[in-house]
Amino acid sequence: MNHSTTAHAETLLNWYDKHHRSLPWRVSPQDRNRGERPDPYRIWLSEIMLQQTTVQAVKPYFADFLKRWPTISELAAASEEDVLKAWAGLGYYSRARNLKKCADTIMRDHGGRFPQTTEALKNLPGIGDYTAAAIAAIAFDSHAAVVDGNIERVISRLNAIDTPLPAAKTEIKAIVHDMTPEERPGDFAQALMDLGARLCTPKRPACALCPFNSDCEALASSDPELYPVKPAKKAKPVRRGAAFVAVDSAGAILLRRRPDSGLLAGMSEVPTTDWTARRDGATGPQAAPFSADWQAKGSIKHVFTHFELRLDVYRADVKANPPLESAWWSPPGEIDGEALPTVMKKAIAAAIS
DNA sequence: TACACGTGGGA
DNA sequence: TTCCCAAGTGT
DSSP, X not given: OOHHHHHHHHHHHHHHHHHOOOOTTOOOHHHHHTTOOOOHHHHXXXXXXXXXXXXXXXXXXXXXXHHHOOSHHHHHHSOHHHHHHHHTTSOOTHHHHHHHHHHHHHHHHSTTSOOOSHHHHHTSTXXXXXXXXXXXXXXXXXXXXXXXXXXXXXXXXXXXXXXOTTTTHHHHHHHHHHHOOSSOHHHHHHHHHHHHHHTSOSSSOOGGGOTTTTTOXXXXXXOGGGOSOOOOOOOXXXXXXXXXXXXXXXXXXXXXXXXXXXXXXXXXXXOBOOOBSOTTOOOSGGGSSSOOOOEEEEEEEEEOSSOEEEEEEEEEEOOSSOOSTTOEEEOTTXXXXXXXXXXXXXXXXXXXX
Protein backbone atom coordinates (compact mmCIF):
# COMPACT_ATOMS: atom_id res chain seq x y z
CA MET A 1 0.00 0.00 0.00
CA ASN A 2 1.45 3.35 -0.92
CA HIS A 3 1.31 6.56 1.02
CA SER A 4 -1.28 8.35 -1.07
CA THR A 5 -3.89 5.61 -0.79
CA THR A 6 -3.44 5.51 2.99
CA ALA A 7 -3.97 9.26 3.08
CA HIS A 8 -7.08 8.82 0.93
CA ALA A 9 -8.57 6.42 3.46
CA GLU A 10 -7.98 8.77 6.38
CA THR A 11 -9.38 11.73 4.46
CA LEU A 12 -12.46 9.78 3.46
CA LEU A 13 -13.16 8.37 6.92
CA ASN A 14 -12.97 11.87 8.37
CA TRP A 15 -15.46 13.03 5.77
CA TYR A 16 -17.70 10.06 6.54
CA ASP A 17 -17.71 10.76 10.28
CA LYS A 18 -19.28 14.14 9.53
CA HIS A 19 -21.35 13.53 6.42
CA HIS A 20 -22.49 9.90 6.42
CA ARG A 21 -26.06 9.10 5.54
CA SER A 22 -28.30 7.85 8.31
CA LEU A 23 -29.93 4.65 7.07
CA PRO A 24 -32.20 2.14 8.83
CA TRP A 25 -29.79 -0.80 8.37
CA ARG A 26 -26.67 1.15 9.19
CA VAL A 27 -24.74 1.58 12.44
CA SER A 28 -23.30 5.09 12.47
CA PRO A 29 -19.61 5.58 13.34
CA GLN A 30 -20.73 7.27 16.55
CA ASP A 31 -22.95 4.37 17.60
CA ARG A 32 -20.22 1.93 16.65
CA ASN A 33 -17.87 3.79 18.98
CA ARG A 34 -20.38 3.18 21.74
CA GLY A 35 -20.14 -0.53 21.05
CA GLU A 36 -23.09 -1.15 18.76
CA ARG A 37 -22.45 -3.81 16.12
CA PRO A 38 -24.19 -4.25 12.78
CA ASP A 39 -26.62 -7.17 12.55
CA PRO A 40 -25.39 -9.40 9.68
CA TYR A 41 -29.00 -10.32 8.88
CA ARG A 42 -29.96 -6.67 8.41
CA ILE A 43 -26.83 -5.91 6.42
CA TRP A 44 -27.50 -8.87 4.15
CA LEU A 45 -31.22 -8.07 3.74
CA SER A 46 -30.48 -4.43 2.89
CA GLU A 47 -27.68 -5.33 0.47
CA ILE A 48 -29.89 -7.73 -1.46
CA MET A 49 -32.71 -5.19 -1.65
CA LEU A 50 -30.32 -2.42 -2.70
CA GLN A 51 -29.00 -4.30 -5.72
CA GLN A 52 -29.82 -2.04 -8.69
CA THR A 53 -32.44 -0.35 -6.52
CA THR A 54 -32.64 3.08 -4.93
CA VAL A 55 -32.44 3.67 -1.18
CA GLN A 56 -35.82 5.36 -1.30
CA ALA A 57 -37.48 2.36 -2.92
CA VAL A 58 -35.89 -0.04 -0.44
CA LYS A 59 -36.78 1.70 2.81
CA PRO A 60 -40.45 0.64 3.14
CA TYR A 61 -39.70 -2.92 2.03
CA PHE A 62 -36.82 -3.21 4.48
CA ALA A 63 -39.05 -2.02 7.33
CA ASP A 64 -41.80 -4.44 6.35
CA PHE A 65 -39.48 -7.43 6.03
CA LEU A 66 -37.78 -6.70 9.32
CA LYS A 67 -41.12 -6.42 11.08
CA ARG A 68 -42.46 -9.67 9.62
CA TRP A 69 -39.22 -11.63 9.78
CA PRO A 70 -36.91 -10.07 12.42
CA THR A 71 -34.33 -12.85 12.19
CA ILE A 72 -32.99 -15.20 9.58
CA SER A 73 -34.63 -18.21 11.22
CA GLU A 74 -38.02 -16.57 10.92
CA LEU A 75 -37.38 -15.72 7.28
CA ALA A 76 -36.29 -19.30 6.62
CA ALA A 77 -39.54 -20.50 8.17
CA ALA A 78 -41.58 -18.38 5.76
CA SER A 79 -42.88 -19.76 2.48
CA GLU A 80 -41.42 -18.60 -0.81
CA GLU A 81 -44.92 -17.49 -1.74
CA ASP A 82 -45.11 -15.13 1.24
CA VAL A 83 -41.65 -13.75 0.51
CA LEU A 84 -42.64 -13.05 -3.09
CA LYS A 85 -45.83 -11.36 -1.94
CA ALA A 86 -43.81 -9.10 0.36
CA TRP A 87 -41.27 -8.40 -2.38
CA ALA A 88 -43.92 -7.55 -5.00
CA GLY A 89 -43.21 -4.16 -6.58
CA LEU A 90 -39.51 -4.09 -5.76
CA GLY A 91 -38.46 -5.82 -8.97
CA TYR A 92 -35.78 -8.35 -9.91
CA TYR A 93 -37.76 -11.12 -8.29
CA SER A 94 -35.01 -13.71 -8.46
CA ARG A 95 -33.52 -11.73 -5.59
CA ALA A 96 -36.49 -12.67 -3.42
CA ARG A 97 -36.30 -16.34 -4.39
CA ASN A 98 -32.56 -16.39 -3.69
CA LEU A 99 -33.12 -14.52 -0.44
CA LYS A 100 -35.34 -17.34 0.78
CA LYS A 101 -32.92 -20.00 -0.53
CA CYS A 102 -30.05 -18.24 1.19
CA ALA A 103 -31.90 -18.15 4.50
CA ASP A 104 -32.65 -21.87 4.14
CA THR A 105 -29.01 -22.64 3.38
CA ILE A 106 -27.71 -20.66 6.34
CA MET A 107 -30.11 -22.46 8.69
CA ARG A 108 -29.30 -25.87 7.24
CA ASP A 109 -25.55 -25.62 6.58
CA HIS A 110 -24.28 -22.84 8.83
CA GLY A 111 -26.15 -23.30 12.08
CA GLY A 112 -28.22 -20.17 11.51
CA ARG A 113 -25.22 -17.85 11.42
CA PHE A 114 -23.75 -16.03 8.46
CA PRO A 115 -20.32 -17.19 7.36
CA GLN A 116 -17.78 -14.38 7.70
CA THR A 117 -15.44 -14.78 4.74
CA THR A 118 -16.07 -13.44 1.27
CA GLU A 119 -15.40 -16.90 -0.17
CA ALA A 120 -18.04 -18.60 1.97
CA LEU A 121 -20.51 -15.75 1.51
CA LYS A 122 -20.12 -15.90 -2.26
CA ASN A 123 -21.25 -19.52 -2.27
CA LEU A 124 -24.67 -18.48 -0.97
CA PRO A 125 -27.60 -17.89 -3.36
CA GLY A 126 -27.94 -14.28 -4.48
CA ILE A 127 -24.59 -13.23 -3.04
CA GLY A 128 -22.01 -12.27 -5.64
CA ASP A 129 -18.71 -10.39 -5.60
CA TYR A 130 -20.11 -7.11 -4.38
CA THR A 131 -22.49 -8.38 -1.71
CA ALA A 132 -19.99 -10.87 -0.30
CA ALA A 133 -17.40 -8.14 0.12
CA ALA A 134 -19.94 -5.69 1.53
CA ILE A 135 -21.21 -8.11 4.19
CA ALA A 136 -17.68 -9.21 5.09
CA ALA A 137 -16.49 -5.63 5.47
CA ILE A 138 -19.54 -4.02 7.08
CA ALA A 139 -20.77 -6.83 9.32
CA PHE A 140 -17.48 -8.58 10.08
CA ASP A 141 -14.75 -5.91 9.78
CA SER A 142 -13.05 -7.91 7.07
CA HIS A 143 -10.47 -6.25 4.80
CA ALA A 144 -12.53 -6.84 1.66
CA ALA A 145 -12.50 -4.76 -1.52
CA VAL A 146 -16.06 -3.56 -1.95
CA VAL A 147 -16.89 -2.37 -5.46
CA ASP A 148 -20.38 -1.27 -6.46
CA GLY A 149 -21.60 1.20 -9.05
CA ASN A 150 -20.92 4.20 -6.82
CA ILE A 151 -17.40 3.07 -6.11
CA GLU A 152 -16.73 2.33 -9.78
CA ARG A 153 -17.68 5.90 -10.52
CA VAL A 154 -15.61 7.45 -7.74
CA ILE A 155 -12.50 5.40 -8.50
CA SER A 156 -12.69 5.79 -12.26
CA ARG A 157 -12.88 9.57 -11.83
CA LEU A 158 -10.20 9.76 -9.18
CA ASN A 159 -7.82 7.87 -11.49
CA ALA A 160 -9.24 9.00 -14.85
CA ILE A 161 -9.62 5.39 -15.96
CA ASP A 162 -10.33 5.34 -19.69
CA THR A 163 -10.96 1.61 -19.94
CA PRO A 164 -14.70 1.07 -20.38
CA LEU A 165 -16.73 -0.91 -17.86
CA PRO A 166 -16.97 -3.74 -17.17
CA ALA A 167 -13.41 -4.39 -18.34
CA ALA A 168 -12.14 -1.71 -15.95
CA LYS A 169 -13.53 -3.58 -12.96
CA THR A 170 -10.34 -5.57 -12.34
CA GLU A 171 -8.24 -2.42 -12.15
CA ILE A 172 -10.81 -0.64 -10.00
CA LYS A 173 -10.98 -3.55 -7.59
CA ALA A 174 -7.19 -3.56 -7.22
CA ILE A 175 -7.17 0.15 -6.46
CA VAL A 176 -9.96 -0.24 -3.89
CA HIS A 177 -8.10 -3.15 -2.34
CA ASP A 178 -5.02 -0.98 -1.89
CA MET A 179 -7.04 1.95 -0.54
CA THR A 180 -9.04 -0.07 1.99
CA PRO A 181 -7.64 0.46 5.48
CA GLU A 182 -7.08 -2.29 8.03
CA GLU A 183 -9.15 -0.31 10.52
CA ARG A 184 -12.80 0.41 9.73
CA PRO A 185 -12.96 -1.35 6.35
CA GLY A 186 -16.76 -1.37 6.55
CA ASP A 187 -17.03 2.35 7.21
CA PHE A 188 -14.54 2.93 4.42
CA ALA A 189 -16.71 1.04 1.94
CA GLN A 190 -19.84 2.84 3.07
CA ALA A 191 -17.99 6.14 2.90
CA LEU A 192 -16.99 5.53 -0.70
CA MET A 193 -20.60 4.66 -1.51
CA ASP A 194 -21.94 7.73 0.29
CA LEU A 195 -19.45 9.90 -1.52
CA GLY A 196 -20.68 8.47 -4.83
CA ALA A 197 -24.32 8.87 -3.87
CA ARG A 198 -24.08 12.38 -2.43
CA LEU A 199 -21.21 14.20 -4.14
CA CYS A 200 -19.62 12.17 -6.91
CA THR A 201 -22.95 11.74 -8.68
CA PRO A 202 -23.38 10.58 -12.30
CA LYS A 203 -24.52 14.05 -13.41
CA ARG A 204 -23.34 17.39 -12.06
CA PRO A 205 -21.05 16.09 -9.33
CA ALA A 206 -20.47 18.45 -6.41
CA CYS A 207 -16.70 18.54 -6.83
CA ALA A 208 -16.36 21.72 -4.79
CA LEU A 209 -17.47 19.79 -1.71
CA CYS A 210 -15.46 16.64 -2.41
CA PRO A 211 -12.65 15.72 -0.01
CA PHE A 212 -10.74 14.34 -3.02
CA ASN A 213 -11.08 17.38 -5.26
CA SER A 214 -7.39 18.22 -5.14
CA ASP A 215 -6.42 14.63 -6.05
CA CYS A 216 -9.02 13.84 -8.71
CA GLU A 217 -7.42 13.20 -12.09
CA ALA A 218 -10.70 13.52 -13.98
CA LEU A 219 -11.38 16.91 -12.40
CA ALA A 220 -7.84 18.10 -13.11
CA SER A 221 -7.54 16.92 -16.69
CA SER A 222 -11.00 16.78 -18.19
CA ASP A 223 -14.58 16.37 -16.97
CA PRO A 224 -15.61 13.99 -14.20
CA GLU A 225 -18.94 13.40 -15.94
CA LEU A 226 -17.08 11.57 -18.70
CA TYR A 227 -16.26 8.80 -16.21
CA PRO A 228 -16.78 5.93 -15.89
CA VAL A 229 -16.63 5.06 -19.58
CA LYS A 230 -19.52 2.75 -20.41
CA PRO A 231 -20.54 0.84 -23.53
CA ALA A 232 -23.31 2.32 -25.64
CA LYS A 233 -26.81 1.21 -24.76
CA LYS A 234 -28.84 -0.97 -27.04
CA ALA A 235 -32.28 0.00 -28.25
CA LYS A 236 -35.22 -1.58 -26.45
CA PRO A 237 -37.40 -3.75 -28.67
CA VAL A 238 -41.17 -3.56 -28.29
CA ARG A 239 -43.24 -6.63 -27.46
CA ARG A 240 -46.99 -6.81 -27.62
CA GLY A 241 -49.67 -8.92 -26.07
CA ALA A 242 -53.04 -8.88 -24.36
CA ALA A 243 -54.06 -9.25 -20.72
CA PHE A 244 -57.43 -10.69 -19.70
CA VAL A 245 -58.92 -9.54 -16.44
CA ALA A 246 -61.80 -11.79 -15.42
CA VAL A 247 -64.00 -10.49 -12.59
CA ASP A 248 -66.58 -12.57 -10.73
CA SER A 249 -69.81 -11.37 -9.15
CA ALA A 250 -68.03 -10.60 -5.87
CA GLY A 251 -65.37 -8.52 -7.59
CA ALA A 252 -62.68 -11.20 -7.31
CA ILE A 253 -60.04 -11.31 -10.04
CA LEU A 254 -58.79 -14.47 -11.72
CA LEU A 255 -55.06 -14.99 -11.17
CA ARG A 256 -52.54 -17.66 -12.02
CA ARG A 257 -48.91 -18.30 -11.15
CA ARG A 258 -46.17 -17.69 -13.68
CA PRO A 259 -43.56 -20.37 -14.44
CA ASP A 260 -40.68 -20.94 -12.05
CA SER A 261 -38.09 -19.56 -14.43
CA GLY A 262 -37.71 -16.55 -16.68
CA LEU A 263 -39.26 -13.12 -16.43
CA LEU A 264 -41.29 -12.52 -13.23
CA ALA A 265 -40.69 -16.14 -12.28
CA GLY A 266 -43.04 -17.45 -9.61
CA MET A 267 -45.04 -14.24 -9.49
CA SER A 268 -48.79 -14.00 -10.03
CA GLU A 269 -50.50 -12.64 -13.12
CA VAL A 270 -53.79 -12.22 -14.84
CA PRO A 271 -53.99 -14.50 -17.89
CA THR A 272 -52.17 -13.05 -20.88
CA THR A 273 -51.20 -14.03 -24.37
CA ASP A 274 -47.55 -14.60 -25.15
CA TRP A 275 -45.59 -11.36 -25.41
CA THR A 276 -44.34 -11.25 -28.95
CA ALA A 277 -42.06 -8.96 -30.88
CA ARG A 278 -44.23 -9.58 -33.94
CA ARG A 279 -46.61 -6.84 -34.92
CA ASP A 280 -49.16 -9.32 -36.27
CA GLY A 281 -49.43 -11.40 -33.12
CA ALA A 282 -52.87 -12.38 -31.91
CA THR A 283 -53.69 -9.85 -29.22
CA GLY A 284 -57.43 -9.53 -29.56
CA PRO A 285 -60.18 -11.16 -27.46
CA GLN A 286 -60.07 -14.20 -29.74
CA ALA A 287 -56.64 -14.88 -28.19
CA ALA A 288 -58.12 -15.14 -24.68
CA PRO A 289 -57.45 -18.35 -22.76
CA PHE A 290 -61.19 -18.92 -22.47
CA SER A 291 -64.24 -17.40 -24.10
CA ALA A 292 -66.16 -14.67 -22.35
CA ASP A 293 -67.68 -11.31 -23.16
CA TRP A 294 -64.33 -9.52 -23.32
CA GLN A 295 -64.51 -5.75 -23.34
CA ALA A 296 -61.55 -3.68 -24.52
CA LYS A 297 -60.24 -1.48 -21.73
CA GLY A 298 -57.45 0.29 -23.52
CA SER A 299 -53.78 -0.53 -23.33
CA ILE A 300 -50.89 -0.12 -20.95
CA LYS A 301 -47.19 0.36 -21.52
CA HIS A 302 -44.58 -1.08 -19.22
CA VAL A 303 -40.82 -0.83 -19.59
CA PHE A 304 -38.68 -3.77 -18.52
CA THR A 305 -34.91 -3.79 -18.50
CA HIS A 306 -34.52 -5.22 -21.97
CA PHE A 307 -37.82 -4.59 -23.73
CA GLU A 308 -40.90 -2.43 -23.70
CA LEU A 309 -44.25 -4.15 -23.32
CA ARG A 310 -47.55 -2.93 -24.69
CA LEU A 311 -50.53 -4.86 -23.41
CA ASP A 312 -54.07 -4.51 -24.67
CA VAL A 313 -56.30 -4.98 -21.66
CA TYR A 314 -59.65 -6.78 -21.74
CA ARG A 315 -62.20 -7.32 -19.02
CA ALA A 316 -65.08 -9.74 -18.68
CA ASP A 317 -67.56 -10.45 -15.90
CA VAL A 318 -67.47 -14.19 -15.35
CA LYS A 319 -69.94 -16.12 -13.21
CA ALA A 320 -68.71 -19.66 -13.62
CA ASN A 321 -66.07 -21.40 -11.56
CA PRO A 322 -62.44 -20.69 -12.38
CA PRO A 323 -62.30 -21.48 -16.08
CA LEU A 324 -58.59 -22.20 -16.00
CA GLU A 325 -56.65 -25.04 -14.46
CA SER A 326 -54.70 -23.95 -11.36
CA ALA A 327 -55.99 -20.40 -11.49
CA TRP A 328 -57.79 -18.88 -8.52
CA TRP A 329 -60.15 -16.05 -7.71
CA SER A 330 -58.52 -13.36 -5.61
CA PRO A 331 -61.14 -11.41 -3.63
CA PRO A 332 -60.99 -7.60 -3.42
CA GLY A 333 -59.62 -7.74 0.12
CA GLU A 334 -56.75 -9.96 -0.87
CA ILE A 335 -55.63 -8.57 -4.19
CA ASP A 336 -53.26 -6.04 -2.62
CA GLY A 337 -51.45 -8.85 -0.83
CA GLU A 338 -50.92 -11.00 -3.93
CA ALA A 339 -47.50 -11.47 -5.53
CA LEU A 340 -48.43 -9.18 -8.38
CA PRO A 341 -45.63 -7.43 -10.24
CA THR A 342 -46.22 -3.81 -11.16
CA VAL A 343 -47.03 -4.59 -14.78
CA MET A 344 -49.94 -6.75 -13.62
CA LYS A 345 -51.18 -4.13 -11.18
CA LYS A 346 -51.25 -1.71 -14.10
CA ALA A 347 -53.27 -4.13 -16.21
CA ILE A 348 -55.79 -4.73 -13.40
CA ALA A 349 -56.08 -1.01 -12.73
CA ALA A 350 -56.84 -0.39 -16.40
CA ALA A 351 -59.49 -3.12 -16.42
CA ILE A 352 -61.44 -2.11 -13.34
CA SER A 353 -61.28 1.65 -13.80
C1' DT B 1 -18.24 -11.82 -22.32
C1' DA B 2 -23.01 -10.80 -23.03
C1' DC B 3 -27.44 -10.94 -21.91
C1' DA B 4 -31.60 -11.69 -18.88
C1' DC B 5 -33.59 -9.74 -15.15
C1' DG B 6 -38.05 -4.66 -12.66
C1' DT B 7 -39.14 -0.53 -11.08
C1' DG B 8 -39.84 4.40 -10.13
C1' DG B 9 -37.84 8.85 -9.86
C1' DG B 10 -35.24 12.79 -11.63
C1' DA B 11 -33.59 15.87 -15.29
C1' DT C 1 -41.57 12.58 -23.25
C1' DT C 2 -37.50 10.35 -23.27
C1' DC C 3 -33.48 9.03 -21.27
C1' DC C 4 -30.65 7.70 -17.53
C1' DC C 5 -30.08 5.14 -13.98
C1' DA C 6 -29.76 2.72 -8.44
C1' DA C 7 -25.49 -0.72 -3.11
C1' DG C 8 -25.57 -6.77 -9.10
C1' DT C 9 -26.26 -11.77 -9.79
C1' DG C 10 -26.89 -15.88 -12.51
C1' DT C 11 -26.19 -18.25 -16.62
